[in-house]
Amino acid sequence: MSSIMVSRIRQKQIAQLIASGNRLDGRGLTDYREIKMEPGIIEKAEGSALVYIGKTEVLTGVKIETGEPFSDRPNEGVLTVNSEFVPLASPEFEAGPPGEESIELARVVDRGIRESKAIELEKMCILPGKKVFVVFVDVYVLNHDGNLIDTAALAALAALLNTKMFNYEVKDDEVKILPGFTHLPVVNHPISVTFAEINGKLVVDPGLDEEEVMDARLTVTFEKNGKVCAMQKSGRGTFTNEQILEAVKIGQQKAEEIRKKVV
Amino acid sequence: MNQSTIKLIDENGIRKDGRKLDELRPIKITVGVLSNADGSAYIEQGKNKILAAVYGPREVHPRHLALPDRALLRCRYHMAPFSVEERKPPAPSRRELELSKVIREALEPTIFLEQYPRTSIDLFVEVLQADGGTRCAGAIVASLALADAGIPMRDLVVACASGKVDGQIVLDLNDIEDKEGEADVPVAFAPNLNTITLLQMDGLLTIEEFEKALNLAIEGCRRIHALQREALKSKYVAVKEEAEVE
Numbered sequence: 033m034s035s036i037m038v039s040r041i042r043q044k045q046i047a048q049l050i051a052s053g054n055r056l057d058g059r060g061l062t063d064y065r066e067i068k069m070e071p072g073i074i075e076k077a078e079g080s081a082l083v084y085i086g087k088t089e090v091l092t093g094v095k096i097e098t099g100e101p102f103s104d105r106p107n108e109g110v111l112t113v114n115s116e117f118v119p120l121a122s123p124e125f126e127a128g129p130p131g132e133e134s135i136e137l138a139r140v141v142d143r144g145i146r147e148s149k150a151i152e153l154e155k156m157c158i159l160p161g162k163k164v165f166v167v168f169v170d171v172y173v174l175n176h177d178g179n180l181i182d183t184a185a186l187a188a189l190a191a192l193l194n195t196k197m198f199n200y201e202v203k204d205d206e207v208k209i210l211p212g213f214t215h216l217p218v219v220n221h222p223i224s225v226t227f228a229e230i231n232g233k234l235v236v237d238p239g240l241d242e243e244e245v246m247d248a249r250l251t252v253t254f255e256k257n258g259k260v261c262a263m264q265k266s267g268r269g270t271f272t273n274e275q276i277l278e279a280v281k282i283g284q285q286k287a288e289e290i291r292k293k294v295v
Numbered sequence: 296m297n298q299s300t301i302k303l304i305d306e307n308g309i310r311k312d313g314r315k316l317d318e319l320r321p322i323k324i325t326v327g328v329l330s331n332a333d334g335s336a337y338i339e340q341g342k343n344k345i346l347a348a349v350y351g352p353r354e355v356h357p358r359h360l361a362l363p364d365r366a367l368l369r370c371r372y373h374m375a376p377f378s379v380e381e382r383k384p385p386a387p388s389r390r391e392l393e394l395s396k397v398i399r400e401a402l403e404p405t406i407f408l409e410q411y412p413r414t415s416i417d418l419f420v421e422v423l424q425a426d427g428g429t430r431c432a433g434a435i436v437a438s439l440a441l442a443d444a445g446i447p448m449r450d451l452v453v454a455c456a457s458g459k460v461d462g463q464i465v466l467d468l469n470d471i472e473d474k475e476g477e478a479d480v481p482v483a484f485a486p487n488l489n490t491i492t493l494l495q496m497d498g499l500l501t502i503e504e505f506e507k508a509l510n511l512a513i514e515g516c517r518r519i520h521a522l523q524r525e526a527l528k529s530k531y532v533a534v535k536e537e538a539e540v541e
Contacts, residue, residue: 132396135389147497248400250494260505263480263496266396268403270490276509280502 043245047231062282064237071194079195083187087177092187094195099166109156109164113142115171122176141185143262144222148255152217178240181251185224192218222261223290224253225283250279254287304461316465324526326443334444336436341469342426347436349444352414366411370399374422394430401434401483401493407447427470428456434483453523454483455515457508464507466515482512486520
């Protein structure tokens, strides 16, 4: 944990820079750090991707299993998103049950995928009411240098895009696995864009030093047609109405730019 | 969220429960309802029935969590097992943990936590019956419970959701509208500071629809704020009358 003293000195420095439109690492206020993607690096998983935003590094694995559908959605596959803040990723992460940051991250990523209807869950029913495909998306944070949500959301999407499901046939209520694979039906591409508010100014893709001094954070997720599909404000600070509308407008453009890199 | 075939709004723009598009559910708020708590409040909003209580500022347990420069604010949002159609297991779900966090962060900007270093302020929100919009109703009573506890605050926090149902932007979604509608935008707002302290969204909205929904939610917050103030005042009117009788 950084001490309050250092944090205040840094806060002043970062805030002064931002007030003049600059950032510690030389980026503009709405610039992302470099984004790199390595899909399919875990052979044992049905889908996977390692995504870097700057030095932040998130590995997402997708496992496909079969299970029971939810009683209110008997004809649909099931999506579960989990996240692990692996202790090797940051001196602040500890082993143990997921903390609220980790739960929030998984739920924001989940919301983006679910609300944009990225996966055609209706196509993932094997036996209505009895057996469906279950998609486990496990987000693994490997190095924390700020903006985990966008990195995780991108890693989840990139992993889903290379996920394969086994072929099968149903005979007398029995599922028989056939050779070969089909692609997971991914039909939408949610992209999240996160803003930090620092002394009244918005910056895109906050790094860890910026997150340490930010007042509040806002994540806006856009689906492929530019509609908003998920949002989450977090942190102890607040936003004005105008700031939120500004973030939504900037976010829409940023999401388009990033989407071109993934799809 | 499901594109359903059930009509939730009729041709005259009236919703299932008889409300207009921009109409709130009936709200009843009472302040100071629990004798053990330092502050408490209760709300009924539609079929929602929610209690909030504040304990503190008090000693922090475990002690190592104490903060040197301000009070530690903790919040637990919890739903009773019988509060929903299908029994909810009493252990906190991931949803409840997330809502505890966002409610805490909605209230934190309004409290002068720096006046109580090394203490904790513990906030409990118990949903006794849920009918959609419980995080907003929870934030409303949580803020009142803090005020009732006499904790110095910059502003009250008031919250209200808006959303999209049957293609239209509506205020204060109830349970069916939340589940079957196209989008849900919960907002918490500090009316005097004129700032947004909680914002979430799920569903699908164009930027224009979102702007409309956000403004409608804030308008709803302003209306609830009047009821909130009334509830807070009426507790002290009652106290004064009691004193006069004696």
